[in-house]
Amino acid sequence: MRRRNTTIAIRCTEEESRRIHELADRHGLRLNDFIMRCALGKKIVVANGIDEIVRQQKAIGRNLNQIATLANMDRLTAVNFQPLLDEHRKFTELIGRLLREVK
Known part of the structure; x- marks a missing residue:
């Protein structure tokens, strides 16, 4: 330290x-x-909006967790993950760009 x-x-x-x-x-x-x-x-670097991006990532993660729990309980037979994965990818790329800018 x-x-x-x-x-x-x-x-x-x-x-x-x-x-x-x-x-x-x-x-x-x-x-x-x-x-x-x-x-x-x-x-x-001032990263305005980072709080909103993190909030969105957490929400997507919660949704994925809920879907995984339902699938493990055999309460889901088919799920279209694509829209959720697209949103997750979009926000992950935004976070990556911000991190590269900060370094």
Whole structure:
């Protein structure tokens, strides 16, 4: 585990401080993490909509689980999985694109 045990203090104007805090908030990062990423030249990506994608993936997973349970109970004889698999594939590709962008 990485330990941050060194402090770097900087001076800035009230306006600069306000802007830095505002940017950190806009990126959804704590001030320390935002400043570290900026100072080390790391790319900062805001992934708007990721919560909706994850929610959709979870819903599809629940549906697949329910179908598998019914099939195991012999309560289903034939199921057309294609629409569900197509939706799952679409959201999986979206997540993959976002992850590649973040790296």
